[in-house]
Amino acid sequence: MTYPSPPDSAPARTLCTDCGVSRTQDPRRCGRACQFIQPDYATMETRVQGRTRDPARPDELHFGPFRRMLRAALKRPSDGAQWTGITTRLAERLLETGAVDAVLTMAPDPEDRWRPVPTLVTRPEDLARCRGMRMGYAPLLSLLEPAVAAGHKRLAVIGIPCQVYALRALEQELGLEQLYVIGTPCSDNTTTENFHRFLGLLTPRPESITYLEFRADYHVEIRFDDGRQRRVPFLQLPLSQLPTDFFPLTCRTCVDYSNVLADITVGYMGGEGEQWLLVRNERGEKILGLLGDEVKLAAPGSAGQREGPVKGFMANTERAAGGLPLRRMPSWLRPIVGWLMPKVGPRGLEFARARLEMKAIETVLHLRREQPAKMKNMVPPHVWQLVRPYGLTPETDEASERRR
Numbered sequence: 270m271t272y273p274s275p276p277d278s279a280p281a282r283t284l285c286t287d288c289g290v291s292r293t294q295d296p297r298r299c300g301r302a303c304q305f306i307q308p309d310y311a312t313m314e315t316r317v318q319g320r321t322r323d324p325a326r327p328d329e330l331h332f333g334p335f336r337r338m339l340r341a342a343l344k345r346p347s348d349g350a351q352w353t354g355i356t357t358r359l360a361e362r363l364l365e366t367g368a369v370d371a372v373l374t375m376a377p378d379p380e381d382r383w384r385p386v387p388t389l390v391t392r393p394e395d396l397a398r399c400r401g402m403r404m405g406y407a408p409l410l411s412l413l414e415p416a417v418a419a420g421h422k423r424l425a426v427i428g429i430p431c432q433v434y435a436l437r438a439l440e441q442e443l444g445l446e447q448l449y450v451i452g453t454p455c456s457d458n459t460t461t462e463n464f465h466r467f468l469g470l471l472t473p474r475p476e477s478i479t480y481l482e483f484r485a486d487y488h489v490e491i492r493f494d495d496g497r498q499r500r501v502p503f504l505q506l507p508l509s510q511l512p513t514d515f516f517p518l519t520c521r522t523c524v525d526y527s528n529v530l531a532d533i534t535v536g537y538m539g540g541e542g543e544q545w546l547l548v549r550n551e552r553g554e555k556i557l558g559l560l561g562d563e564v565k566l567a568a569p570g571s572a573g574q575r576e577g578p579v580k581g582f583m584a585n586t587e588r589a590a591g592g593l594p595l596r597r598m599p600s601w602l603r604p605i606v607g608w609l610m611p612k613v614g615p616r617g618l619e620f621a622r623a624r625l626e627m628k629a630i631e632t633v634l635h636l637r638r639e640q641p642a643k644m645k646n647m648v649p650p651h652v653w654q655l656v657r658p659y660g661l662t663p664e665t666d667e668a669s670e671r672r673r
Contacts, residue, residue, distance in 0.1 A: 345563070405461030454536035485539075518639055573614050
């Protein structure tokens with residue numbers, strides 16, 4: 270595994286997650302590669318997946334084009350993995366079988382386990398160090414040019430949606446013989462420094478936390494270096510103590526939670542306690558096939574109703590976007606609701622649908638408030654379709670000619 274010297278500071282950009290394109294030899298490519306300037310998902314989905322999302326197909330309006338959705342778990346979970354380790358194991362198998370020369374992914378900073386550092390991995394055994402979750406911006410795509418210069422013509426990339434969108438926009442310029450993309454869902458990121466502040470609100474010794482995961486059962490799972498584990502209901506999290514800009518506008522206006530331009534998306538939302546796979550194309554089928562009988566697969570389930578929670582989220586988001594304090598649930602009621610939600614709230618695919626609709630609502634409300642001039646270019650048609658049932662429709666100056 271190599272840790273290249275950190276790239277130069279990224280040029281100043283508005284609505285930037287520092288995917289790494291601005292640190293390459295031609296930073297002007299941001300103008301045609303950035304998800305936050307003028308995304309064209311219909312064209313990109315057709316180029317990558319062979320077709321755009323079809324609202325008539327179950328769940329494609331929410332999750333984008335796919336061949337199969339699965340609930341999955343490795344039969345022998347990997348030590349140190351965030352879930353059972355499917356994402357890392359897929360990358361290992363690509364290297365082990367010679368399908369790729371190198372894997373471009375994130376590893377922890379040697380001085381801070383939570384800080385992501387882009388790295389290029391050429392040996393399967395080195396991927397073990399990349400397991401687990403990180404929080405913070407990292408210019409993953411800044412290593413594309415060094416990878417090609419090093420002679421790596423067959424490449425796998427593990428990335429979040431804003432990285433993958435830019436990667437796909439530039440894919441045809443890279444001169445690669447083969448590219449496999451393993452995508453992970455992402456709805457909210459923040460700086461590593463902000464994340465440390467959040468950990469400090471959870472325990473007097475934040476340095477003792479070794480693992481943190483937002484689960485689909487409405488709890489955050491926390492593990493400590495002494496072996497202790499703790500599960501905190503979402504409603505008990507100290508979110509009200511975080512600054513209003515804890516999540517930047519980029520993450521509050523992201524239109525691609527489910528990473529629709531990946532070959533295979535590996536997440537948790539629809540997994541009901543296991544991992545959730547969306548196999549999107551033939552390359553995705555090939556990647557998953559490399560696991561053979563190492564993985565157990567099942568159809569994802571779905572239960573509960575999302576309409577009520579989504580409407581409640583919308584009401585709070587409208588207040589937040591308007592600069593008003595959030596309506597807080599009484600302290601005595603939170604444990605009751607926290608106990609009840611995993612039993613009666615949306616679960617499985619219904620939970621995933623709820624999160625996609627929440628993100629769509631968040632995009633419209635926050636962008637309308639903070640960057641209204643960008644609405645007509647940044648909000649794709651499928652987002653308007655997701656929010657329409659909740660009474661949100663584009664105003665005259667928010668719909669570009671190609672969307673009317």
